Amino acid sequence: MPIYGLMIAFPKTQLTKSVVSSPRFYTVGSLLYLAALAVWGSDGLLGSVWEACKQCLADQQVTAFAALFQCPKVTALTWTHLLLLDLCVARHVYLDGLRKQVVTLHSIVLCFMFGPTGLLSHMFTSKAAQGRQDSKLSSA
Numbered sequence: 001m002p003i004y005g006l007m008i009a010f011p012k013t014q015l016t017k018s019v020v021s022s023p024r025f026y027t028v029g030s031l032l033y034l035a036a037l038a039v040w041g042s043d044g045l046l047g048s049v050w051e052a053c054k055q056c057l058a059d060q061q062v063t064a065f066a067a068l069f070q071c072p073k074v075t076a077l078t079w080t081h082l083l084l085l086d087l088c089v090a091r092h093v094y095l096d097g098l099r100k101q102v103v104t105l106h107s108i109v110l111c112f113m114f115g116p117t118g119l120l121s122h123m124f125t126s127k128a129a130q131g132r133q134d135s136k137l138s139s140a
Helices: 002-009 014-021 024-043 046-058 063-068 070-102 106-114 116-139
Strands: none
Touching: 002 014, 002 106, 014 070, 024 046, 024 070, 046 063, 046 070, 046 106, 070 106, 070 116, 106 116
16 A cells, blocks of 8 residues: 555655645545445345344354455455545544654554554653653753
8 A cells, every 4th residue: 555655754744744644545445435334234234234233143153254365346345445444544544653653664564464463562762762752851
């Protein structure tokens, strides 16, 4: 995804700051997801997902839910859903890192590869950077 490339390779450029700060990219991605959901949802896909969820809760097994992923539409929607969520988390990490002046490269890479672990990494990094800054202030 090009936006990850900007956040990782060129984090302090005005181009990256304006692209990541703008809601346009996320709005377009969300609208595409919503359109696919509306089109495929009218085919009974949402009903199938609902029934699979109910069956999983009743049986306490995920076999019915796993069977949904044999449908390419479910796989495409899920993949898009996860990409958009991970991108939103990476955006938050990037903007928060700029605001706090904290390094975010490793956390953004983790957001891209493993989603929520990037947010966790950023939380630890921010806390460590804050502790380092506090100790510099107290020793001065």
